[in-house]
Amino acid sequence: MAxxxxxxxxxxxxxxxxxxxxxxxxxxxxxxxxxVRDCTFDIAKNQVTSLIGPSGSGxxxxxxxxxxxxxxxxxxxxxxxxxxxxVDIYRGNVTVTELRTRVxxxxxxxxxxxxxxxxxxxVSGLRFNGIKKKSLLDEAAESSLRSAALWDSVSSRLKxxxxxxxxxxxxxxxxxxxxxxxxxxxxMDEPTSALDPVATLRIEELxxxxxxRVTVVIVTHNMQQAARISDDCAFLLMGExxxxxxxxxDTTEKIxxxxxxxxxxxxxxxxxx
Amino acid sequence: MTLVPTDLHVHDEAVAEFNSAxxxxxxxxxxxxxxxVLFGIISVGFVGTIFWSSLPTWLHHGVTLLTGKGWSxxxxxxxxxxxxxxxxxxxxxxxxxxxxxxxxxxxxxxxxVPRRLRNIIATLVELLAAVPSVVYGLWGLAVLSPWMAxxxxxxxxxxxxxxxxxxxxxxxxxxxxLLASIVLGIMILPTFVAISREVIAVVxxxxxxxxxxxxxxxxxxxxxxxxxxxxxxxxxxxxxALARATGETVxxxxxxxxxxxxxxxxxYPGTSIAAWIALTFGESQGNEIAALMALGVLLMLLNFxxxxxxxxxxxxxxxILAIV
Numbered sequence: 001m002a003x004x005x006x007x008x009x010x011x012x013x014x015x016x017x018x019x020x021x022x023x024x025x026x027x028x029x030x031x032x033x034x035x036v037r038d039c040t041f042d043i044a045k046n047q048v049t050s051l052i053g054p055s056g057s058g059x060x061x062x063x064x065x066x067x068x069x070x071x072x073x074x075x076x077x078x079x080x081x082x083x084x085x086x087v088d089i090y091r092g093n094v095t096v097t098e099l100r101t102r103v104x105x106x107x108x109x110x111x112x113x114x115x116x117x118x119x120x121x122x123v124s125g126l127r128f129n130g131i132k133k134k135s136l137l138d139e140a141a142e143s144s145l146r147s148a149a150l151w152d153s154v155s156s157r158l159k160x161x162x163x164x165x166x167x168x169x170x171x172x173x174x175x176x177x178x179x180x181x182x183x184x185x186x187x188m189d190e191p192t193s194a195l196d197p198v199a200t201l202r203i204e205e206l207x208x209x210x211x212x213r214v215t216v217v218i219v220t221h222n223m224q225q226a227a228r229i230s231d232d233c234a235f236l237l238m239g240e241x242x243x244x245x246x247x248x249x250d251t252t253e254k255i256x257x258x259x260x261x262x263x264x265x266x267x268x269x270x271x272x273x
Numbered sequence: 274m275t276l277v278p279t280d281l282h283v284h285d286e287a288v289a290e291f292n293s294a295x296x297x298x299x300x301x302x303x304x305x306x307x308x309x310v311l312f313g314i315i316s317v318g319f320v321g322t323i324f325w326s327s328l329p330t331w332l333h334h335g336v337t338l339l340t341g342k343g344w345s346x347x348x349x350x351x352x353x354x355x356x357x358x359x360x361x362x363x364x365x366x367x368x369x370x371x372x373x374x375x376x377x378x379x380x381x382x383x384x385x386v387p388r389r390l391r392n393i394i395a396t397l398v399e400l401l402a403a404v405p406s407v408v409y410g411l412w413g414l415a416v417l418s419p420w421m422a423x424x425x426x427x428x429x430x431x432x433x434x435x436x437x438x439x440x441x442x443x444x445x446x447x448x449x450x451l452l453a454s455i456v457l458g459i460m461i462l463p464t465f466v467a468i469s470r471e472v473i474a475v476v477x478x479x480x481x482x483x484x485x486x487x488x489x490x491x492x493x494x495x496x497x498x499x500x501x502x503x504x505x506x507x508x509x510x511x512x513x514a515l516a517r518a519t520g521e522t523v524x525x526x527x528x529x530x531x532x533x534x535x536x537x538x539x540x541y542p543g544t545s546i547a548a549w550i551a552l553t554f555g556e557s558q559g560n561e562i563a564a565l566m567a568l569g570v571l572l573m574l575l576n577f578x579x580x581x582x583x584x585x586x587x588x589x590x591x592x593i594l595a596i597v
Contacts, residue, residue, distance in 0.1 A: 067486060069482055069485065069486065072482075072485070074387070074388055097488045097489070097490060098488070100485060100486050100487065100488045101487070101488035104486060104487070105482070105483070105486035107479050107482065107483060108479075109479060111477070111479045111480055111483045113480060113483070113484070113498060113501075113502070114480075114502060114593055114594075115501040115502055115504070115593075116501075124484070124487060124497075125487035125488060125489075127497075128484065128487050128488050128489040128490075128493050128497070129487075129488050163593075174483070177483075177487065178486070178487070181487065181488065
């Protein structure tokens with residue numbers, strides 16, 4: 001463990017409060033080619049953790065390892081340990097479908113199911129998991145849409161196709177859809193990159209308000225966004241062999257104001273990337 | 274002419290070249306336009322003469338052609354019911370077979386077959402779709418027909434209610450409406466698989482990942498996300514396959530038995546519009562030619578209809594996916 005620690009500039013000051021997920025020397029490779037490696041850090045419970053870094057640094061690849069989305073990709077291999085509540089999500093006693101109900105995901109492009117209504121989208125996760133009782137579904141639809149700050153604008157047209165919503169609304173619907181399962185962790189892969197500034201702001205406000213009920217891990221290209229909304233921050237960078245690696249992990253405040261690694265400073269100051 | 278920059282650095286050669294380029298373009302323009310006009314004339318002439326030659330039948334025997342039984346050369350009556358019923362029967366049974374087997378195949382190709390094999394299989398399917406239909410017909414006649422006569426027909430006749438579906442035993446040979454349906458089904462299967470595979474494959478990956486991220490199983494992803502999203506395009510593929518089945522001529526002519534009798538006993542010989550035209554035209558004259566032309570018009574309209582529906586559905590599918 002000691003040499004893992006020394007590879008990254010993780011400091012002990014970061015360990016405060018309960019932990020939602022732990023990454024231990026996590027690496028992801030495709031057909032033997034490493035895409036990201038050396039990722040060791042803790043994701044604090046009920047905090048927003050951001051993954052930042054230039055294109056190709058492996059942020060999204062790392063994020064997708066956290067709910068085993070790489071399982072589908074032929075040739076993909078995840079090594080190291082990813083613990084959710086202390087249980088290894090790849091080797092522990094947890095099924096992949098159960099894991100994904102506990103670790104939800106919001107994607108870069110709003111992707112509500114185009115053939116489903118707003119209501120059906122909101123409760124789709126519950127239906128996948130065998131819940132059929134209408135009262136339960138109704139309740140979950142309303143509470144998740146409220147949590148996603150969407151209820152007031154859609155409550156009168158729940159049966160309308162989700163593709164009638166604006167981009168920002170669609171993305172909030174996707175957040176509601178994930179929240180309906182009451183996950184412990186919500187992974188967000190550049191959730192505002194396809195949205196206009198106003199819609200972006202609303203999603204950011206939403207993330208902050210969601211902290212009390214869910215741990216958020218967000219990949220973002222936008223450094224201001226990371227600075228605004230995240231509590232902790234992981235900075236990744238592409239190494240010489242074109243594999244991404246964790247350069248530094250710390251509180252967002254420290255990453256942006258007083259980083260240990262000079263490359264972190266260069267990146268946050270916009271000198272490259 | 275002021276399009277050409279007139280500053281001092283432009284040489285006269287360049288100006289000349291530019292002018293000859295515009296001259297070229299004008300010449301080219303007229304050739305293209307001419308080709309397009311020619312195509313227009315051919316199309317209008319083709320459709321127009323078919324309609325024109327069939328006009329006598331529509332005027333004097335229109336109702337008989339659509340609903341009448343019996344066909345006698347050279348002066349009629351020219352009842353087309355047997356051909357119309359035969360076309361619809363064989364096409365719909367063929368379609369049912371093709372959709373059932375084809376949908377399963379497409380899903381398997383997209384989701385179950387390893388990526389490396391996928392392209393090979395897709396190519397093979399497309400090759401099968403390109404096999405000329407006379408080969409399918411010949412195969413049906415030489416291979417399937419004896420097997421039907423010896424093995425399948427007696428077995429089918431042992432079913433309860435066999436008489437209703439298949440007619441009295443002993444009246445059938447190898448060739449029948451059922452055999453035509455089966456051969457047609459096998460023939461349109463690759464067409465259906467080729468298109469439906471594509472329709473399924475273009476369902477956006479992020480919808481699949483979204484459903485997986487909500488804890489869906491692979492089967493749920495297919496049943497509740499992929500198929501509903503691809504639904505309209507799959508209907509489009511179905512109508513295209515139907516259009517191919519209704520228009521198919523040679524294969525049906527070889528294996529259907531060639532008897533113009535409107536009935537629903539599937540083991541009896543029958544015929545279709547296209548097959549009847551092909552088999553009868555050689556010896557036809559006068560009024561019969563007009564009647565066959567009228568059948569041709571009917572077939573053309575039927576196929577236009579199916580193709581239009583198919584096209585509209587595929588376009589709508591495209592729009593749905595564009596929204597995603």
